[in-house]
Amino acid sequence: MEQLGFDFGVEPQPLIKVTPARLSLYDDCPRRYRMTYLDRPTPTRAGPWAHNTVGAVVHNAMRELFGLPVAERTPERASVLVSRHWRSAGFADAVQVARYAETARRWVADYVEAGGADADVVGLEQWVSATVGSDPAAPSLIVEGRADRIDRRGTELVVVDYKTGRRTPEDADARRSRALALYAVAAGRTLRAPCSRVELHHLPTGTVAVAEHTADTLGEHVREAEETATASRAAADRLTRGGDPDRLFPARPAPRCAWCEFRPSCPEGRQAAPAARPWDLLTPTT
Ligand code: SF4
Structure with missing residues (x-):
């Protein structure tokens, strides 16, 4: 006898939990992502x-x-x-x-x-989190992480990220930073106040790079985060089912291989660039 069935439509996908660091690692080099988060024991x-x-x-x-x-x-x-x-x-x-x-x-x-x-600080390395998605009716991600600092200025929140590297960040870097944009979304939800401004504070030069986001620019960062998160989850699922690790998470050789921590375990990376010494990336002193 034919069984009675109920059509509930498409199965809802489970939410993907991500941090900004995890997403950018996957975008930079899927192999490094795999070695960091999936390979056990860690290479x-x-x-x-x-x-x-x-x-x-x-x-x-x-x-x-x-x-x-x-x-x-x-x-x-x-x-x-x-x-x-x-x-x-x-x-x-x-x-x-x-x-x-x-x-x-x-x-x-x-x-x-x-x-x-003098900042009015409301969060220090505070854990912030938000459920987001490009379709507000069907969120796909839980974005979470620790913002270096969250200030209150007037009725708004500002996400502050400290930088100590060789390169002085510019406003375009603050605008492009998906991590800062996601922290702004998560800080706004967690602390229940509007948050559209993000800042990179570069300690070596005292420079502050600023971006003022809109709902559209934040939405674009969320959409890109969704793409990366979906791709990384699909690759991880196929790996669990026995897929080829090197095809699912390919090496992406680049100059950064000179200082990648997984270089000893990555032949392509060792070929891509000579090894940097552990102090080679220090910001020059004056
Ligand atoms: S050495 Fe280069 S290619 Fe290899 S995992 Fe690191 S970043 Fe990726």
């Missing part, structure tokens, strides 16, 4: 890198500084916090360590001197 990694050490120290010092009342966010305190969080991983020698510890102290002290410490 051999190179490192540590001195520029990452400096970045982590500065981020930790800034987080602690902005947890203090405004009156206590002094250049001296900022400098002391760098010393407290300092680590020496990845540097060439003690001379280089001392030079960069001093440089990092100067960066954060200059930031405070320039008036950057």
Whole structure:
């Protein structure tokens, strides 16, 4: 006897949970994504890198500084916090360590001197999250992550991201940053206030790169995030069913292979560029 059936239409797809870091890793190099998030045990990694050490120290010092009342966010305190969080991983020698510890102290002290410490902060490395999708009636993603800092200016929120790299970011970088756009969406939902402005604060130069998003530009970033998330999930599903890891997650050789942490486990990457030394990407000191 024929069974009675009910047609409920298309099966709803489960939401995909993503972080901005995860999405950009997949876009940059699917193999590196696979090695980071899927391969277990994790393949051999190179490192540590001195520029990452400096970045982590500065981020930790800034987080602690902005947890203090405004009156206590002094250049001296900022400098002391760098010393407290300092680590020496990845540097060439003690001379280089001392030079960069001093440089990092100067960066954060200059930031405070320039008036950057007066912010009305509502979030420090705060976990923010939002359910989003290009079709508002059928969201496809849960976007989540930690924004370096979220300020309140008037009735609006501003997402602030610290940078310590060699390149000074421009407004176009802030506008193009999918991570910042997704943080703006997630911060607005989590903290229940409008959030359209995102900023990159470059400590070595004191530069602030700014983007003012609209509903359309945020929507475009969400649409691109959806594309990447859907592609990465499809590849991961096929891998689970026995697919070829190197076809599903191809290597994408580029100059960045010189400092990729998975270079020891990636023949294509080793061919693409000579290995950088662990301190080669440090921002030059003046
Ligand atoms: S070395 Fe290059 S190609 Fe290999 S995983 Fe890293 S970024 Fe990708």
